Amino acid sequence: MQSIKYPELKTQEIEHKKIISSMNLFIKKLPKMKILDIEKELAHFVQIWFISHIVYEDKKITQWINQNDIPEFSFCWINSYKIGNTTIDAEHQELFEIASEAFKEVHNDERKNKIRKTLNKLFKYFQNHFENEEEYMVSIKYDKTEEHKDIHTDIMNKLTNIIKKSPKMSIEDLEDILSNFIEDSLVNHILEEDKKITYWVEFLEDIKESKELKEL
Ligand SMILES: [Fe+2]
Numbered sequence: 001m002q003s004i005k006y007p008e009l010k011t012q013e014i015e016h017k018k019i020i021s022s023m024n025l026f027i028k029k030l031p032k033m034k035i036l037d038i039e040k041e042l043a044h045f046v047q048i049w050f051i052s053h054i055v056y057e058d059k060k061i062t063q064w065i066n067q068n069d070i071p072e073f074s075f076c077w078i079n080s081y082k083i084g085n086t087t088i089d090a091e092h093q094e095l096f097e098i099a100s101e102a103f104k105e106v107h108n109d110e111r112k113n114k115i116r117k118t119l120n121k122l123f124k125y126f127q128n129h130f131e132n133e134e135e136y137m138v139s140i141k142y143d144k145t146e147e148h149k150d151i152h153t154d155i156m157n158k159l160t161n162i163i164k165k166s167p168k169m170s171i172e173d174l175e176d177i178l179s180n181f182i183e184d185s186l187v188n189h190i191l192e193e194d195k196k197i198t199y200w201v202e203f204l205e206d207i208k209e210s211k212e213l214k215e216l
């Protein structure tokens with residue numbers, strides 16, 4: 001919802017909180033409830049929250065997408081991608097900007113050219129970003145630096161392959177492949193691998209803190 005700038009995001013957030021808190025309340029009451037009452041309440045809960053939420057609220061998101069011609073491939077930086085290092089976060093954000101250029105509306109004859117330009121830009125920027133990120137991992141003695149570097153090498157190989165094959169590909173295939181690549185090598189890589197660097201930093205801070213406490 002954030003990424004498609006859905007105007008009723010706040011309402012949805014409130015609804016989600018309500019669902020979670022009434023679920024929590026229900027779980028707390030469970031041990032003291034009779035099985036029949038549990039069944040009744042559960043049925044009511046599913047009816048009210050799941051069905052009406054999905055039917056009424058979530059459907060509105062689909063309407064918003066259709067009304068505003070939001071492209072099938074839309075990549076947008078959101079705050080939950082942050083890993084906590086200002087430079088790395090800014091670079092990730094820039095990668096999203098570059099990636100989304102590939103899917104901006106242009107004249108049909110220009111589409112392929114635009115994607116190729118984006119691929120080359122992405123290649124240069126990824127290379128530079130990986131170097132910086134790897135330097136950062138070494139500087140904080142991240143314990144999985146080598147594994148992480150291997151994943152970066154893998155990503156660069158994939159991108160090289162796409163660039164090599166791109167002249168012979170149809171525009172539709174190219175868009176598909178590029179969008180899968182971005183999903184996998186940018187979004188998922190940040191969420192699954194780069195985020196681990198944050199946990200490592202937090203872990204180091206915890207150790208430092210407990211050492212200081214001991215000294216006191
Ligand atoms: Fe990374």
Ligand SMILES: [Fe+2]
Nearest residue numbers: 092133190194
């Ligand atoms: Fe990264």
